[in-house]
Amino acid sequence: MNIAVCIKQVPDTETKIKISDDKKSIVESDINFILNPYDEFGVEEALKLTDPENITIISLGPDRVTSAIRSALAMGAKNAIHIKTDSTPADPGITADALASVLKEGNYDLIFTGKQAIDDDHAQMASLLAEKMDIPAVNVVIKLNVENGTVMAEREIEGAHEIFECATPCIISAQRGLNEPRYASLKGIMGAKKVKIEEKDVTLSESNLEVVEYNYPAEKAAGKIVGDSADAVPELLRLLNEEAKVI
Amino acid sequence: MVFAEHKDGKLRKIAFENVSLAKKLGIDFECAVIGNDVDAEELGKYGAEKVVHYKSDKLGNYSPDGYAKLLADAMDKQGADVLLLGATSMGKDLAPRVASRLNAAMATDCTQVELDGNNLKIVRPMYAGKVQATINLSSAKKVVTIRPNVYAADENGTSATVESVASDVDFKTVVKEIVAGAQGKLDVTEADIVVSGGRGLKGPENWHLIEDLASALGAANGASRAAVDAGWRPHDEQVGQTGKTVAPSLYVAVGISGAIQHLAGMSSSKYIVAINKDPEAPIFKVADYGIVADLFDVVPRMIEEIKAKQ
Numbered sequence: 274m275n276i277a278v279c280i281k282q283v284p285d286t287e288t289k290i291k292i293s294d295d296k297k298s299i300v301e302s303d304i305n306f307i308l309n310p311y312d313e314f315g316v317e318e319a320l321k322l323t324d325p326e327n328i329t330i331i332s333l334g335p336d337r338v339t340s341a342i343r344s345a346l347a348m349g350a351k352n353a354i355h356i357k358t359d360s361t362p363a364d365p366g367i368t369a370d371a372l373a374s375v376l377k378e379g380n381y382d383l384i385f386t387g388k389q390a391i392d393d394d395h396a397q398m399a400s401l402l403a404e405k406m407d408i409p410a411v412n413v414v415i416k417l418n419v420e421n422g423t424v425m426a427e428r429e430i431e432g433a434h435e436i437f438e439c440a441t442p443c444i445i446s447a448q449r450g451l452n453e454p455r456y457a458s459l460k461g462i463m464g465a466k467k468v469k470i471e472e473k474d475v476t477l478s479e480s481n482l483e484v485v486e487y488n489y490p491a492e493k494a495a496g497k498i499v500g501d502s503a504d505a506v507p508e509l510l511r512l513l514n515e516e517a518k519v520i
Numbered sequence: 521m522v523f524a525e526h527k528d529g530k531l532r533k534i535a536f537e538n539v540s541l542a543k544k545l546g547i548d549f550e551c552a553v554i555g556n557d558v559d560a561e562e563l564g565k566y567g568a569e570k571v572v573h574y575k576s577d578k579l580g581n582y583s584p585d586g587y588a589k590l591l592a593d594a595m596d597k598q599g600a601d602v603l604l605l606g607a608t609s610m611g612k613d614l615a616p617r618v619a620s621r622l623n624a625a626m627a628t629d630c631t632q633v634e635l636d637g638n639n640l641k642i643v644r645p646m647y648a649g650k651v652q653a654t655i656n657l658s659s660a661k662k663v664v665t666i667r668p669n670v671y672a673a674d675e676n677g678t679s680a681t682v683e684s685v686a687s688d689v690d691f692k693t694v695v696k697e698i699v700a701g702a703q704g705k706l707d708v709t710e711a712d713i714v715v716s717g718g719r720g721l722k723g724p725e726n727w728h729l730i731e732d733l734a735s736a737l738g739a740a741n742g743a744s745r746a747a748v749d750a751g752w753r754p755h756d757e758q759v760g761q762t763g764k765t766v767a768p769s770l771y772v773a774v775g776i777s778g779a780i781q782h783l784a785g786m787s788s789s790k791y792i793v794a795i796n797k798d799p800e801a802p803i804f805k806v807a808d809y810g811i812v813a814d815l816f817d818v819v820p821r822m823i824e825e826i827k828a829k830q
Binding site: 284286287288289290292299310311363364365366369391392393394395396397398400401403404405409410411412413427428429430431432433434435436437438439449450480481482483484485486487488489490493495496497498499500501502503505506507509510512513517519520 | 527582584585588608609610612613614615616617619620621624625626627628629644645646647648649650651652653654655656657658659692693694695696697698699700705706707709710713737754755756758760761762763765769770779780781784787788790791792793794799804805806807808809810811812813817818820821822825826829
């Protein structure tokens with residue numbers, strides 16, 4: 274079984290995001306970039322389902338994304354494609370077009386993405402790829418079973434799970450809970466360095482989404498410390514009832 | 521066009537919120553409902569004047585490609601430029617598909633939509649709310665999903681005309697089965713009140729405090745990443761950048777210090793209460809009301825006082 278895992282390089286969750294002076298971009302200089310956490314579940318699931326030789330990691334972006342590709346390779350995958358661009362497109366549609374064109378060249382039975390990238394939080398990629406490639410996709414998957422070309426995928430929705438059955442090839446966006454991603458071993462990290470990352474140039478489609486400006490969320494006014502013991506509880510409940518009117 | 525989502529035949533609050541938003545924008549719109557047994561007329565109460573109710577025996581359960589085809593066709597037929605959906609599990613799955621079919625650009629999980637001449641001014645959080653991005657969609661058609669609980673559902677309408685259309689759409693995939701989550705419990709993203717616990721609880725054996733407080737308040741249970749990583753709570757309760765983003769009316773953080781990735785997931789809540797014995801905990805910076813004391817004293821007292829009032 275051939276599997277592609279589409280990954281993205283993102284700032285780690287502890288990063289304080291800094292906006293440039295002209296408000297048009299995010300300052301990248303102090304960012305610690307990592308492999309998008311949800312993509313790790315995709316890499317792990319691929320490793321559970323097939324031989325590392327049959328797994329291809331694919332990422333689109335500037336040269337710095339190769340470090341995220343190496344992180345995924347260090348978990349065990351043996352092939353990688355870097356779709357080289359000058360920057361990360363703001364419009365997920367552009368990324369989807371480019372990924373779809375590369376994915377169509379491979380003969381993949383399964384394609385994984387993360388359920389969303391934790392930078393732009395668009396959560397569109399699996400659904401976009403499904404439409405562009407005309408194959409099924411199941412989003413936010415927490416349980417997966419693949420047998421003889423039939424996929425059973427359990428996806429998380431509000432307070433319940435939906436179960437889908439579809440045929441390969443299909444796209445799965447991975448959610449936390451699907452598995453426990455392995456830590457890269459020293460051998461894995463050394464091995465990842467030896468993998469030749471195939472580079473691809475693509476012509477990007479037109480952008481239809483532009484970030485006009487970035488702003489920090491409004492600072493909240495300082496809150497009220499109601500008290501320093503359980504005796505403050507009646508006053509807290511009074512405030513929630515009479516002032517905030519939320520209980 | 522507003523896609524009015526329902527669950528088991530009951531329209532969801534986000535459907536009413538989006539109708540209210542469309543009405544507020546002052547543009548002509550109609551609503552699309554998919555499924556057989558849905559009280560589509562209820563949308564009229566919130567200001568919808570026209571509802572097209574697509575009925576099909578085959579589309580009782582959600583079909584990603586079936587719903588997408590139907591909505592894209594409906595958009596074309598009505599000549600609609602903008603499609604509003606909720607940033608729910610279904611909305612997030614469905615919206616990019618419709619966008620792709622319409623060659624439309626799409627914005628996910630938006631918290632502000634205004635009319636700016638003939639264009640839309642859209643604001644959406646990125647990096648789980650660490651920044652707000654004002655974005656412009658330049659395609660002719662636009663698809664926008666709105667974060668639940670951000671816009672109020674205003675009952676300022678009267679009644680809607682509902683046109684039923686028998687739909688015979690083909691599709692590849694459909695939900696085969698729906699199984700209840702762990703206990704069929706209230707999800708943190710849907711709840712009006714969320715009570716979350718963190719490392720301060722010291723272990724899963726103390727989680728009854730969170731559950732009892734949540735049940736007294738009619739709230740959903742949430743958890744910090746620390747509590748989930750420690751295996752105390754299931755991952756679907758995790759609030760934060762690698763968990764769920766919530767915006768309830770009231771968020772009660774119990775024994776949660778307030779790491780940046782947690783704050784990112786809950787700081788847009790309308791009111792935040794923090795209970796923590798460390799006065800320096802960052803959670804107090806975003807809290808509207810705080811009690812600096814041992815949660816093991818405070819929470820039982822809260823449960824007792826709330827129950828006494830009921």
